[in-house]
Structure formats: C-alpha cells, structure tokens
Amino acid sequence: xxxxxxxxxxxxxxxxxxxxxxxxxxxxxxxxxxxxxxxxxxxxxxxxxxxxxxxxxxxxxxxxxxxxxxxxxxxxxxxxxxxxxxxxxxxxxxxxxxxxxxxxxxxxxxxxxxxxxxxxxxxxxxxxxxxxxxxxxxxxxxxxxxxxxxxxxxxxxxxxxxxxxxxxxxxxxxxxxxxxxxxxxxxxxxxxxxxxxxxxxxxxxxxxxxxxxxxxxxxxxxxxxxxxxxxxxxxxxxxxxxxxxxxx
Numbered sequence: 112x113x114x115x116x117x118x119x120x121x122x123x124x125x126x127x128x129x130x131x132x133x134x135x136x137x138x139x140x141x142x143x144x145x146x147x148x149x150x151x152x153x154x155x156x157x158x159x160x161x162x163x164x165x166x167x168x169x170x171x172x173x174x175x176x177x178x179x180x181x182x183x184x185x186x187x188x189x190x191x192x193x194x195x196x197x198x199x200x201x202x203x204x205x206x207x208x209x210x211x212x213x214x215x216x217x218x219x220x221x222x223x224x225x226x227x228x229x230x231x232x233x234x235x236x237x238x239x240x241x242x243x244x245x246x247x248x249x250x251x252x253x254x255x256x257x258x259x260x261x262x263x264x265x266x267x268x269x270x271x272x273x274x275x276x277x278x279x280x281x282x283x284x285x286x287x288x289x290x291x292x293x294x295x296x297x298x299x300x301x302x303x304x305x306x307x308x309x310x311x312x313x314x315x316x317x318x319x320x321x322x323x324x325x326x327x328x329x330x331x332x333x334x335x336x337x338x339x340x341x342x343x344x345x346x347x348x349x350x351x352x353x354x355x356x357x358x359x
C-alpha cells in the first residue's frame with residue numbers, strides 16, 4: 112500500500128497498543144517484544160501509541176516510542192509521554208498540565224452528558240469503555256458518539272473491541288468507525304452484524320449505500336475519533352485482512 116488512500120485515512124494510527132493490559136496481560140519484556148513486532152509490521156501505519164501503566168514507566172525509559180500513560184500512580188518526571196489516560200475524577204483541572212492530550216474515561220450512564228460538558232470546558236478528551244464488567248448498549252454508545260460530536264470533543268475507545276464487526280453482544284471497531292463517519296446513523300451502524308455491509312478500499316469506506324472518501328475520513332479521525340485501545344495489534348489487523356480490507 113503506497114501513498115495515502117482511504118484505508119490509510121480511516122486506519123492511520125488507529126490502534127493504541129496495550130499488551131500489558133487484560134486480556135493479554137503480557138509480562139513487560141514479552142509486551143515490549145510484541146510491540147516491536149507491531150512496529151515492524153507491514154501494517155504499522157495503523158499502530159498508534161504504546162499504552163503503559165504509569166507505575167511501570169521506568170521499564171520503558173529511553174524507548175523511542177510514543178507512550179500513553181494510564182494513571183495507576185503519579186507520573187514520574189523522567190519519562191517522556193505523549194498522552195495520559197485516567198478515570199473521571201473530581202480534580203479534572205489538575206490533569207491539564209500532565210500531557211498535551213488527556214483522555215478521561217466517562218461512564219456511559221445518566222450523568223455522562225454533564226461530564227462531557229466539563230471535559231469540553233477544560234479542553235480535555237473523552238474515553239469510553241466498550242467492554243468489561245459494564246458494557247454500554249448500542250443506543251448508549253450511539254448517544255456518547257453524538258454527545259462528543261455535538262461538543263467537538265475528541266474521544267478514544269477501549270476494551271471489548273477485539274473484533275471488526277459486532278457479534279455475540281460485543282461491539283465491533285468497524286461499527287464504531289461507521290458510527291463516527293456516518294453522522295445521523297450512529298444507532299444503526301453500531302447494531303450492524305453483517306460483515307458484508309461494510310467495505311473499505313483505496314477509494315473509500317462504505318456501509319449500506321453511504322460512502323466517505325479520504326478527506327472526510329481523515330477529518331473525522333482528526334476531529335472526533337482518535338483511536339481504540341487494544342491489548343493485541345495483530346488481532347484487529349488479521350480481521351481486516353480476512354474481510355479483504357487489508358492485504359495479507
């Protein structure tokens with residue numbers, strides 16, 4: 112794949128690699144080896160930052176790799192990071208000084224909209240958890256996407272996005288991409304279970320008769336949807352290959 116095409120526009124730096132987090136939960140050296148393998152992959156254009164616990168940042172000091180620190184402890188001063196991720200908390204204003212990009216996980220419940228208002232007010236970014244012990248329904252996740260869109264709030268998604276297309280009650284990352292690209296059809300896009308309903312090639316990304324080209328895909332990725340967090344880089348890539356959206 113040479114040059115910028117719609118596949119690059121949609122998938123560029125899509126996957127924040129989180130190999131030490133569940134369900135992979137790799138030991139540190141094994142995680143770094145797996146990340147090095149992702150960096151040298153033919154599809155490394157889809158690889159974004161390395162997600163790493165703040166408490167263990169000393170393990171990767173000196174690595175030439177963009178890092179997103181997940182705040183399970185105070186940040187050490189000796190490690191350079193590009194982004195910070197944390198749960199919603201009372202001292203949000205204190206987070207602004209930690210990194211250029213701060214992603215705050217917002218529970219998708221009856222209070223999520225005021226929380227999004229606060230993030231937008233402070234210039235922070237949002238994060239939504241799509242799997243785990245509490246999985247938002249399609250309508251709830253659609254509401255979250257609309258809420259971010261209405262506020263011009265960039266967000267990322269994490270957990271439960273191991274598959275390209277929704278199945279067995281689990282959200283698919285292609286569904287989420289369609290929900291952010293095709294404004295007004297968020298609910299239907301997130302409910303889609305037919306892999307053949309999606310198409311992605313050099314010319315564009317399409318779903319049920321709607322399509323978007325390179326410039327629109329790039330705009331949406333820049334202005335609304337930053338990335339997904341995944342403990343595996345290769346699993347999502349292999350699913351896209353199986354769907355014929357990336358070369359094997």
